[in-house]
Amino acid sequence: MPQSPAKTKSWWNPKGYFTDKEAKIIVNSVIRDDPQKGGMYNRQGLSVKQIWHCAKDYDMWPLYALGLLFGIPKYPVSQYLTLSFRSLGFNVIQTNLLSIPNIVGSSITMLLITAFSELLVQYPATYFYYRWRNNSKAKKWDVMTPEEQENYRQTTTDEGNKRRYVNRIQRYFNNAQREFVFIHPAHLGQDSVFVLLAERVPNPRMREERRFLVKRTFREQAGSDDDEQLRKEVEITNSMHGQPHIAQAIYFDLRLTPDPLYGLSRPSLVIEYVENGTLDRMRNQMIANHVAMPNRVALGFFFCLVIGGFHPLEGEHVHVPILKLIDFGRSYIHPDPDNINAGVKQNIYDIGRIMRMMMDRDDEPDPWAAPVTMNINGNMQTFMSGAATLNRRGSTLDYNLKELVMRCQAVDPKMRPELHELLGELEKNAALKGSEKWYHDHRYWNWRAERQRDMASFLSLTIFWGWGFGIDFDDLQFPST
Template identity: 40%
Template sequence: MNPTDAELIANQTARVRRYFNVFPRDFFFLGRIAEGETSIVFSVVERSDNPNIRKPRHFVVKRSWREEVSHIEDDIKLDNEIEVVQRMRGAPHIAQPVHLNPNALNKLSRPYLVVEFVENGTLKEFYDRVIGEEMPLPNRVLRGFFFCPYPDRKIPEYPPFTPEQPLPLEEIPDEDDGGNYPRAQWVHGNMTMDNIYDAEDPEKKDIGVKTNIYDIGRIMRILMTLDDEWDPAPGDVTVEIDGVQRTFATAAASLHPASEWPNLDPDLITIVLCCQAVDVDNRPSLEQLMHALNQQAAIKNDTWYRKQKFPTWRTERTKDINLMINELIYYP
């Protein structure tokens, strides 16, 4: 009788736990936190009493859980994923691979991926902290959020949840009476090589499709206005773009006119107005969007905002931005 999927997952969990228990002074196995169609993810932390470690690292281990022989393609996929993650080491927005020394997994017969555990919460939690602190975001921070969804010019889809639903967090769930850990249901689901695009350049160069441009415009509108209405009624606006007056309908009409938002950069407002334009032809392409943002980022520092007499120019200083980011994101 063939083992069930649950039994295979339990076997792999026990196997990884056993290997980490070989080094009880260095690692503490926290348990299984998620599993997908082909892989399972565990949480491990380095013990704080190790004199060679200044600060304990919290990391996750991913490995295939199906039978070695019948599902060897799973291991091949994970090997490829490990190679990709190693090549992207140091890149922004990417969980960093972790090097273990001593390595509790070096005798395992199957490949495994070890990456850092990142727990900064969700964008909704960040928004709530900003509201709670009554702290409007500096333009340089807002511009940074614009850049965040576009590493390597790829546009992520918004998670499949409505705005009213709480997003599941990447955390270790409590065990039940039997000592079993339920599935964590991570937002990103089962990360496999099938989700990585690796091919020739497509004929259509604008990978940032206009629907995703609209979505990031929505997020930026919410962060700029601190009003989380998801789909406000569109309104007509008239703005100057490349020296030409243009009138169009946009869901970000609450940002117009810019004079009503003295702390916000009018050029940044114009970008958001265009991103949320009702007519897709009025939305920028990804190339146009990145060009405009790069131009702004190159010249608009705190000195620029001070000379333009922005009332909140002091919040644009790098030291103040670092303090804000620490308080709202890294160490809330």
């Protein structure tokens, strides 16, 4: 296939498909309709060896099968429909008119299938295969000791573009840099990589080594969207420097020559290394150990998400670890032309999503909304909420926290609490329910889980003892700005 309309000439076709004028018209039309196509890199072909390597990857076979089969019910009929009408004796105008019901019916069917897919998995075999594969790999990984996990990261023979790039970064810091040492890759994302580095300390007795994370994009073509996104993330992270609930950007000593990141050649973000993993892994530990989050722990995490860049409340982190928000590459400033604080409302919805997934131990980011009824400012209100699953009998969750989360995930932004209202409710709950006594007096059958020693055991099980090394930053989508 030709690389572009301007690259159709070859030794066997010296004239090409288009004249120079036609090629300019096509290129200008395509770039005008979609400017991003001007930065596409499609000049590197696949070799037979690469195609065979992809074909041998049996984990990709379900996706290959879907790609080959999903269009069979639709495309043969749509492509030959007009020819069938013409063969039956209809003229051009009649054929075009008879094609309209097919287009309308296809649109309606597509909408119905999209809605139906929210209720039922369309490809159950593929779904359950990948769930089984992921669970199998997770079990093997979880039984490994931290030392075995570290050895695997260093010696694995896994191949791929991301793995090769990590090896390049490792060689760069181990061979070309004397100030820093490569530890291991912390996370391989869709378009970027996080690697864990350590500062070389001549005398460890004088000062402990600092560890930090470096984020860098994969794609190498100039002007890629990933680079621009990372530059924006660097700018946003730097603007929130010093905020206690934000992972802090690290600035290297400017006296170091050359710049320690100069060899990476692409935009890079350096942030502090926060140990003990993510909320997603904590939720997985809760599921694996069949434990629920104590209400006082949930309240502390709720404070972290709502306060964000402001200073922590007094005593907020006496019993609950602090949360650090990261990964602001997709953040944006909402234009808000109607002056209704739409950006704040969206943030509150995202905060509710995180709290629901933790309190309900659910991995579905956007479940089907359902109606809920509650008392809001003295009036009984019924509205659709994405957190309706919390409103079930027999739950050990604090009903005030459940109502706040359900309001945060209200489909109608007008039903969501204002930021000052949400913070006020959390402060009131913290003042009223500062110990297990309140839960005991109100006959919560699991009130013992709210005791300080039981909360410490829960946090040790799900955070400090439950995980090894490494941080996964794409497991959790944090609120936008």
